[in-house]
Amino acid sequence: MSSIVVRVKKKQIEQLIAKGKRLDGRGLTDYREIQIEQGVVERAEGSARVLLGKTEVLAGIKIEVGTPYSDTPNEGVLTVNAELVPLASPTFEPGPPSENAIELARVVDRGIRESKAIDLEKLCIKPGKKVFIVFVDVYVLNHDGNLIDASALAALAALLNTKMFNYELEEDDVKIKPGRKPLPIRKHPIAITCAKINGKLVVDPWLEEEQIMDARLTMTTDDDGNICAIQKGGSGWFTSKQVLETAKIAKEKAKELRKKLVKA
Amino acid sequence: MSSIVVRVKKKQIEQLIAKGKRLDGRGLTDYREIQIEQGVVERAEGSARVLLGKTEVLAGIKIEVGTPYSDTPNEGVLTVNAELVPLASPTFEPGPPSENAIELARVVDRGIRESKAIDLEKLCIKPGKKVFIVFVDVYVLNHDGNLIDASALAALAALLNTKMFNYELEEDDVKIKPGRKPLPIRKHPIAITCAKINGKLVVDPWLEEEQIMDARLTMTTDDDGNICAIQKGGSGWFTSKQVLETAKIAKEKAKELRKKLVKA
């Protein structure tokens, strides 16, 4: 977009927000409509598709046997990767993960990891030698803003949909046995993002808002209302009042989303 | 080349072909002169140099001990790589393999693999643990068209030239013993390429023909006249009649080339 178009749009959005309104008709703390569909990729151990307005994210889970990290010999391994595939937006380029894709993956990862959502000790096969590796692959299919919340939600929905295979150890070889069981999920971390536009906070920014926002703040909270991950992004700033306001919004909105997920 | 030069040349070649003639004096189904020289790189386990007109390709074979693929624990591993090294053409760039180099390697690979030319089960040392890996490295030294046929021929000639070392297993370690024996080669897959120019098929296109052709079609056939690999290339199309005509040409020409190779 040319900088003039951006400036005009910025003004328009800011004037609306000053009146508590948004371009797409939402109120400042309204979330877009969410659709969650689980099990969309049968070949994956787990999968889920999330529609957040026109933002569309697919997450797939694969589970493999591997070696634990040396400092956590009794725990399975969680690996989160995000692909901003070029069919999702004219601004996404093919090639190795961009800075944005890496940040996205790491923020989703932190939410799951720090909330201890997965009981990783239950994924240990043989301490120090063999554990399960849980690959969470986040695949953005259409980018219309707020990829972090949509991706975190898709990842969690896919984990909840995941069925692990049964196994037994035979002389250090993992033999797969019939039957499947769910992943040991203990918590449901939900990421909520607010954008700061002209000094006001708006929840769940869509693409046009992201293009003109000052900054964004994502807070991930667990079932107990504790914060487990935060990420500030963008080249603006927040006051400490705005930070605490965001924390409250995040806690409240996360409850709403968590309900939808458990229903899903 | 500028697009005007290409268009003039295209017209000239097409007019000749309409009369059943070619720029370099060949008839439409004539192959260029072939020279095959085996054993040119003594340090390799096997090697061969093929001259197809001015197209020059060197193939070298190295054999190493490695682990089998998990789905074929009783079979050795075949790996084909092609390098379009920049000394061969002003259009080849240094750097990681281009799309063309990858296609070339994979078409040569398919011919060998699908014809079951190498008895890979004889390359198993210890099932599931240790097998021989056969590296076929195709090295294009001068590019004057029809790299696929020249490369497939060089690869096969090099495999026929290959001497494996003898070995014995000592407590899971492979010990090399004196003496050498040939690779277990069962079939002689030969690739034959036709180009479609102005609706006509010409065999073994050279560079000037490739630059203006509509499309090319490569068929690899084995000693029994069966087809074992096909690759269409280029941005044109073929009718099903042309496809079957190519199959017949390929079968016939492959016989001729196979004879030369066995002589070599």
Next chain:
Amino acid sequence: MSSIVVRVKKKQIEQLIAKGKRLDGRGLTDYREIQIEQGVVERAEGSARVLLGKTEVLAGIKIEVGTPYSDTPNEGVLTVNAELVPLASPTFEPGPPSENAIELARVVDRGIRESKAIDLEKLCIKPGKKVFIVFVDVYVLNHDGNLIDASALAALAALLNTKMFNYELEEDDVKIKPGRKPLPIRKHPIAITCAKINGKLVVDPWLEEEQIMDARLTMTTDDDGNICAIQKGGSGWFTSKQVLETAKIAKEKAKELRKKLVKA
């Protein structure tokens, strides 16, 4: 720099050198002031910072357990890497090692390796299976010319500063025991570089001299005055007389530097 500026500077420097003088006031065979500080990175097994005029290089040593090369099963492994990090010069780019960084690392490596400065056999834990790997990481922090000499000196000073951990083998696992001991260093290879400018040799060229020099010649000598590594660089040439003159200068200057290091 524009080519005109370079030409003017070249003339100026050449005229001075014709009179036996240099832009920074040194005589032709004077070395810049050297400061060596060891142990600057406590977390590394060894480290040293070298200031050569305004050229600043940090070297850090890490020691890990790994596998030996198959042709030297009884020897530890030496690995030298050099990073021309972009904070050191406006001409250094972020990204994978440039040609210059690779050459720098390899010249430093050759000096240490060929002089047999480290008794690598003493770094063998279990022949053919487990040895110590000594990582020498050369980090250029400010580039004001003659990176080779400064880097070789920093690497050697860091090796002399290195403390290895004690260990014992328990069923093939290396267990770290309390206490530390120095690396087995036998020799002190010192690299000395001369630049050829307008037919004259100058020792320890700084940046402005390097920018206009014809060529450079680095000779590394050991404690016995033997040469153990040489590298010619730059797009000019040397006469055999200049080569032998450089060898004599290198031997003499290395003695001076070696003294400073032993003092350090």
Next chain:
Amino acid sequence: MSQKSEKLIDKKGLRLDGRKPDQLRPIKIEVAILANADGSAYIQQGKNKILAAVYGPKEAHPKHLSLPDRTRLRCRYHMAPFSVQERKSPAPSRRERELSKVIRESLEPSIFLEYYPRTSIDIFIEVLQADGGTRCASITAASLALADAGIPMRDLVAACAAGKIDDTIVLDLMDTEDKKGGADVPVALMSNLNAITLLQMDGTLSLKEFEKAVNLALKGCMKIYALQKEALKAKYMNVKEAAKE
């Protein structure tokens, strides 16, 4: 491909999933399903689930790669890490790079490339789930995405494979049939022009078997062509209805 002893065709002449030899897998096609792309399509063929998107024509970038007399068609075939049995690294494999090339070359003949000199058209294909025959299904979807983007075309390209299992020539091999069968012949066709724009093969076939396989694959292409046209029609009906409301 290695022929194992397990039967891929039962005594009744039916395949593992109950299909007859000349029967396609169930196919579901949707056009215009991605909001940002200029054109897009989704195909489900058996368990294959594939998205194709088209961006362009747009200014070619970098400029020195633009062509003075026609558009530059680019194509990326890519598999999601979770689309196959063992997780696939997201970095493009050699197979993906070859398929990107042959898919591009199977679509190029259908496009009036000379209409948009100095521009580029990007085709992005994402295989979300793979079950054999993904290159053909990708071509089918990508051709629709091109049409959806309004790119002027000679005809739609429909693609389908035939092959050999248990000595029988069959249509549209699924993964197990591909892996255990004797040959696979993917074909792409512009039906109106009788133009074969993709032809590959691996396995072993006699000349006769090959001829039979190609003819069967071409029939498959024509059936899929009909489904493509239905999908396009369905889209325009939707647009029409939307316009009425």
Next chain:
Amino acid sequence: MSQKSEKLIDKKGLRLDGRKPDQLRPIKIEVAILANADGSAYIQQGKNKILAAVYGPKEAHPKHLSLPDRTRLRCRYHMAPFSVQERKSPAPSRRERELSKVIRESLEPSIFLEYYPRTSIDIFIEVLQADGGTRCASITAASLALADAGIPMRDLVAACAAGKIDDTIVLDLMDTEDKKGGADVPVALMSNLNAITLLQMDGTLSLKEFEKAVNLALKGCMKIYALQKEALKAKYMNVKEAAKE
């Protein structure tokens, strides 16, 4: 982060290195220590040893990445291979790439980017030794390097983390506390503007604990801000004295 049984705070309320909960580690800052860079700074915070250098504003390269209305700020946070316990490969890790981004975004608000359209400013950070809290120390140093380079700024950015160990909110966690503790909240602040330009968190905190941690971190930032100003003053004194001689 996993909470282990070992105590990180003793009975007297002191931490492993003898600090009180709200106490910073010893900090040493020097400005203008690299000869070639346009601006530079060195910080030692506990065992952290970090260099920051600034080059620019200069012509943006490649040109198509230049911005018509402001400077392009670029930032590379990089760790020396010997800076951590196990040797780190010199190739940038995913962590280093994320930190490069958040550090850049924590410094951007402080710079009058619109003063130098079509240019770029490069910030290079090298962690020579790491002991927890390197991103904050890097921001503190990089902001000084920007000032040293004469880049017009709204305010200096000072950064500091707070976190939770043994159920106590503490300031400026060192590596062991970070790894064994319950939460870490790095914060960056422009003190004059009361503007938080970096905020991240990992671990688990209740809303109350979080509020307490942010406030403690902000106090830490303000203390570090004072040290930054001292370091700048020291530099100008040196320049002055040098000028007198």
Next chain:
Amino acid sequence: MSQKSEKLIDKKGLRLDGRKPDQLRPIKIEVAILANADGSAYIQQGKNKILAAVYGPKEAHPKHLSLPDRTRLRCRYHMAPFSVQERKSPAPSRRERELSKVIRESLEPSIFLEYYPRTSIDIFIEVLQADGGTRCASITAASLALADAGIPMRDLVAACAAGKIDDTIVLDLMDTEDKKGGADVPVALMSNLNAITLLQMDGTLSLKEFEKAVNLALKGCMKIYALQKEALKAKYMNVKEAAKE
């Protein structure tokens, strides 16, 4: 290099392949052997088999790397995967990248670079079989390829190594001698100008031994220089004869 107990020189003073200490390996040189390259040469020196090709002068690309006052010489030394005992990955190793640099710098002094400003000349070297001393043989061949391409040159560059085995200074070390010997000194020379354009060393030599080795290497260079000129003459004779026919 590690000195092992096996003898590299026998009682008669002969080396493993029967050569005297100051004897070159058999050398075969051919010029103009590649059809597409602007210039090319092939050298066999012992078991070394090396091709060199030159393309240029041509427009430098990318343009911002072109030099306003001279041509940009580029050089790639590359080994075929099958050229050495254990298969070498085709990706350029650090060794290959260093050798590319030193070979380029050994050839640069011989070229009138200023004749073709803003252009580039590419030298591509492919080692098809390696047996010690490949960098020298590469220089010898590449210099001929430059001449064959009609690049204006001060003189041909000929290269040869000397070294120490079993305490004897010998000429033109082969692989076994290089690996088991005590030192290797590769040298490149423009004979007419008495200009040493390459000088490297590894191993250990006293100053006296070094002087002896350099002088022996220079003699080797001069012998190779004669062979280079013969090869060029042979090529022109061929051209002449071809013209007559």
